[in-house]
Amino acid sequence: MKTKEDIIQWLYQNEEPYIKMADYIWENPEPAYREFKSSKYQADYLQKAGFKVKWDIGGINTAFVAEWGTGKPIIGFLGEFDALASLSQKVQTTPEPVVEGAPGHGCGHNLLGTAGLAAAVAIRYWLEENGMNGTVRYYGCPAEEVLAGKTFMARDGVFDDLDAALNFHPGSMNSVSKGSMVGLSDIKFRFHGRTAHAGGAPHLGRSALDAVELMNVGVNYLREHVTKYVRMHYTITHGGDLPNVVPAEAEVWYFLRAHKPEEMEELITRVRKIAEGAALMTETRVEEVFQGACSYVLSNHYLADLQYENMKLIGPIQFTDAEMKFARQLSDQYPKEYFTRAVESVKLDATDQHLLDEVKDKPLWGVNFPAFDQDRVDTGSTDVGDVSLITPLAVVFTSCGPVAVPGHNWGYTAAVGSSMGHKGMMHAARIMAATAYDLFTDPIHIQKARKEFMAARNGKPYKNPIPDSVQPPKYSNPERS
Ligand SMILES: [Zn+2]
Known part of the structure; x- marks a missing residue:
């Protein structure tokens, strides 16, 4: 691997272990702070790939940081792997749990962590093959669904020396984000x-x-x-x-x-x-x-645009007729309003309008959108916010399920356990790896991202929102005794 194109191709040719990893996490859904198997599987994989793994970040025994390389820049990929209560669901178009009452990956975190991990591994081999300076990190972050895992980790200072962080969340369309969350x-x-x-x-x-x-x-x-x-x-x-x-x-x-x-x-x-x-x-x-x-999310617009350039370079996701059919049947289980709401949420300039026109009659969207949420404040929340106040952060969403199927819902569990989810995940891995390539090869990108970040922070130091006396809940970890 030498060029950005080589890294992208490597991620096409080496999809298998990551799809297997995402499926393993999907098949072993674990709730917040109890991601024992999921965190172990990922950390073991990274260790075998030569990463140094440090556990127990922020006092959580499923939180880890895996690192490869030396010196600057330091680029971090954020990963999550927790599931949601009672969202167990088979990969099919009608509601039926795998195990009644069990948790399920209704937010696609089986893909979320794995995409960042795949990108980190690709970058690690590329750095080594080219004898380059720089450090790549993967953050195994538990308990996002209770909105506190990364906040506890941030209190431990593990994000402080990052030059930039790249984050992905499964969605139902490919886009970068310039919006905020509360x-x-x-x-x-x-x-x-x-x-x-x-x-x-x-x-x-x-x-x-x-x-x-x-x-x-x-x-x-x-x-x-x-x-x-x-x-x-x-x-x-x-x-x-x-x-x-x-x-x-x-x-x-x-x-x-x-x-x-x-x-x-x-x-x-x-x-x-x-x-x-x-x-x-x-x-x-x-x-x-x-x-x-x-804390609230501060998205970095410079990094968002950089990611979008890479999305365009990679091209749209190609979904098969079988995937379209599956997506259509799954969508039919939901009120029409979900679909219309999604279409209306996409606000594009006239020059990009054709992107929406191409897909707006399809249940599953493979096209890449530029950021369309600038200045939008979503009244949802994520612990990614705390990382975004410490270092410039880019967020990418990819199409891992039908547009009409909302997250935190049985239909989304089904989607992210299928090939639709796998495709969205690997698309995100390639976008993030290509962006990391840019950050490692040309210092101007980090300079510009940091300049924007400093201006937005306006000299305010980051203050962790969790009082010092509060500790994360403790569960004994059977995978690490
Ligand atoms: Zn989520």
């Missing part, structure tokens, strides 16, 4: 009261459930007085056991979302006051359990 804080509020016989002596009880309900009422009134990207969602995780027993214990679990860190800090302060108010009203005590957090 930050999130994951907090449980536990109220402690006093139990009593609800019929015989209610006046002796102090209901923790009353406090939970009053807190929620307070938050629902707060909704009127927040900025447009704020979201406050909750679920009552414990409300007592019996109606005739005044509950001494109750718990409500909140996800609080706001765009920038200042807005998040203000939101947490206000919600905290409401929790304290509820405790005061009910003569209970409130305890806060801060579980995790992630």
Whole structure:
């Protein structure tokens, strides 16, 4: 491998072990912080390929960093491998779990990590064959679905010396991103009261459930007085056991979302006051359990354009008639609105409009779009945000399933376990590897990306959104004892 074209070709000719890896992770879906098999499989593979592997990043025993090479630049590929609860699904066009109630890869993280890993391996061989300076890293990042894995890893400083990071997420179209996502804080509020016989002596009880309900009422009134990207969602995780027993214990679990860190800090302060108010009203005590957090996403536009140039060079994904048919049948399971919404989300300049016209009647899209989400703030969140505030970061999405099939859904589990998913994954691997080639061979790219990054950060140091006292949950790892 000498040229960029050689690297791209290498990734066409050596797809097999990566498809096998993605399928292995798909067949062994593991929830956040318990990605024991998935992380081990990837780390073992990288170790055999000559990477140095360091485990237990951020205090998580499924988090690792694999590194090859020496010196600058240091380019990192981010990977994830966690699955989602209850999304087990066979590779077929009707809903049927592989194992009832088991987790499944409804967000395509079986492809997400594997694509970055394949790109890292290709780059590692290319660096070696050409006797080049530079370091390539693969980050095995757990627990993205609970939005905290990378944030804990960031607290360990593992992203600090990166010159740039490349990230991929499976989607239903090929595009680079110039958009943002909001930050999130994951907090449980536990109220402690006093139990009593609800019929015989209610006046002796102090209901923790009353406090939970009053807190929620307070938050629902707060909704009127927040900025447009704020979201406050909750679920009552414990409300007592019996109606005739005044509950001494109750718990409500909140996800609080706001765009920038200042807005998040203000939101947490206000919600905290409401929790304290509820405790005061009910003569209970409130305890806060801060579980995790992630920051907003700062996408690097220069790197996004660079990735798009490489997408154009590689060309569209070619899907077969059989894949189109499978995609059509899967799409038929979903309301038409999903498809129309996806078509409407693509906002292109007149010169690029033909790209959309080519595919807009097809269930599965192989074309490459330039970024069409500039200045858009998505009210979803990802822990990729924390890496994006530490180093310039590029995000690429590829078509790994039908346009009408939403993520976090059984149909998407089916898609990412099929050849559609494999094709999208390898497309992403080639785009990221080609972009890394650019970053290693011409320093101007990193300079320009960093200049944009510094201007956007405006001298603000990165502040980890998880309080120092909060540790990730601990599970014993059977694969590493
Ligand atoms: Zn995801």
